[in-house]
Amino acid sequence: MSDEVTYADLKFQDCSRKIKSIQEIDQVGIKAPPARPHVWHRRTLALTLLCLLQLIGLGVLGSIFHLTSKREMEKFKTLHNFKEELQRNISLLLMDNMNSSKKISNLSITLQETATKLCYELYRKEPEHKCKPCPRDWMWHKDRCYILVQKYDTWQNSVLLCSSYNSSLLKIKNKSILEFVTSKEFYNYWLGLSPTKEYNDHNLDERIISSDWFTGNTDVLNSKMNCGYVHRSRVYYADCASQKYSICEKLANLVKIESILMNEVPD
Ligand SMILES: *[C@@H]1O[C@H](CO)[C@@H](O)[C@H](O)[C@H]1NC(C)=O
Ligand SMILES: *[C@@H]1O[C@H](CO)[C@@H](O)[C@H](O)[C@H]1NC(C)=O
Ligand SMILES: *[C@@H]1O[C@H](CO)[C@@H](O)[C@H](O)[C@H]1NC(C)=O
Ligand SMILES: *[C@@H]1O[C@H](CO)[C@@H](O)[C@H](O)[C@H]1NC(C)=O
Ligand SMILES: *[C@@H]1O[C@H](CO)[C@@H](O)[C@H](O)[C@H]1NC(C)=O
Numbered sequence: 001m002s003d004e005v006t007y008a009d010l011k012f013q014d015c016s017r018k019i020k021s022i023q024e025i026d027q028v029g030i031k032a033p034p035a036r037p038h039v040w041h042r043r044t045l046a047l048t049l050l051c052l053l054q055l056i057g058l059g060v061l062g063s064i065f066h067l068t069s070k071r072e073m074e075k076f077k078t079l080h081n082f083k084e085e086l087q088r089n090i091s092l093l094l095m096d097n098m099n100s101s102k103k104i105s106n107l108s109i110t111l112q113e114t115a116t117k118l119c120y121e122l123y124r125k126e127p128e129h130k131c132k133p134c135p136r137d138w139m140w141h142k143d144r145c146y147i148l149v150q151k152y153d154t155w156q157n158s159v160l161l162c163s164s165y166n167s168s169l170l171k172i173k174n175k176s177i178l179e180f181v182t183s184k185e186f187y188n189y190w191l192g193l194s195p196t197k198e199y200n201d202h203n204l205d206e207r208i209i210s211s212d213w214f215t216g217n218t219d220v221l222n223s224k225m226n227c228g229y230v231h232r233s234r235v236y237y238a239d240c241a242s243q244k245y246s247i248c249e250k251l252a253n254l255v256k257i258e259s260i261l262m263n264e265v266p267d
Contacts, residue, residue: 111257119255131259133252140252141180146170148189149246155227158190158246159214167250168192170230171213178204182233190246191235193228199237207235 119131123140134145149161162168169192172178182204192214193207212228227240230247238244 112254115257115260116255119260122260130262131255133255142176143252144177144249145252146180146247146249148186149248152243152245154243155190155195155240158244159192162246162248165248165250167248169214170247170249172204172208172230173213174208175205178208181230185232186230186245186247187232188244189230190244191228191230193235195225195227195240196237197225199226199228201234201236204230204233204235 115131116133119129119133120140122129123132128136132140134140135147138145138147140146145167147165147167149158153161159169169190170177170181171192172181193212194214194216196212225240226237228235228237229244
């Protein structure tokens with residue numbers, strides 16, 4: 001506003017200067033040809049009026065500009081607030097969505113666990129129930145499947161046989177598997193222990209944390225090695241070329257939820 005006033009002042013001074021110079025001409029004009037003072041007075045009056053009108057115009061323009069910019073500012077502020085609210089709402093929605101998908105994944109995990117437990121109950125009553133996540137004739141324990149191969153063979157051939165089933169010779173790496181094995185009382189089954197020259201017989205539970213479990217391939221096997229086998233709850237060693245049964249193990253599939261509802265046995 002003060003800018004406008006200053007500008008108006010300047011304009012006004014400009015105007016006064018014009019009026020003054022007209023008056024001077026007027027005075028000079030006295031000496032000149034016969035005066036017609038009323039004409040000059042009218043001109044001065046007209047100019048003054050014109051200046052006043054200019055001033056008023058400027059004032060009006062200024063206030064219009066002021067009002068308009070105030071309105072624009074308000075519009076801008078509203079728009080800005082709307083944008084912020086929208087952003088807040090969107091991030092709330094996103095968080096809600098994330099919570100929902102977390103809940104859904106939690107729910108589906110719970111559902112899978114429940115289905116597995118239920119299927120295990122069904123499996124205990126009907127060992128070949130359709131929901132069993134292991135192939136036919138395989139035993140199911142926790143997340144693994146086991147098969148007893150009731151055929152005498154060398155340790156090396158047993159390794160090959162197990163891998164032909166996409167599985168490997170049994171390794172007893174923790175208590176859960178140990179409990180399963182001791183509950184079954186296996187006699188003379190090859191284990192997935194590394195062939196060795198030096199050996200001691202052990203109780204199975206002393207073997208759990210050992211690093212002797214077989215990982216490599218059978219090509220390194222020479223004739224003078226000894227291989228481990230399970231006999232009830234103990235591990236013994238014998239010539240790898242001698243013949244024993246074998247137990248193969250592999251990971252179980254996931255229990256299919258819909259398979260629980262089918263109570264027929266698989267084909
Ligand atoms: C933000 O969400 C609130 C409550 O859900 C709603 O009333 C408001 O209209 C939303 N704002 C915008 C900009 O969508
Ligand atoms: C989403 O979960 C967090 C905690 O995990 C909670 O603080 C927030 O209120 C939840 N949001 C909604 C929209 O449920
Ligand atoms: C699922 O959420 C519940 C609480 O809402 C929690 O107690 C439970 O441990 C969760 N389950 C899984 C598998 O994350
Ligand atoms: C072993 O796995 C391969 C590929 O994963 C598969 O093609 C084959 O059918 C499986 N064999 C058996 C006996 O499961
Ligand atoms: C024992 O080992 C098996 C296979 O290595 C694994 O699936 C299972 O979760 C383990 N159990 C415990 C209690 O560590």
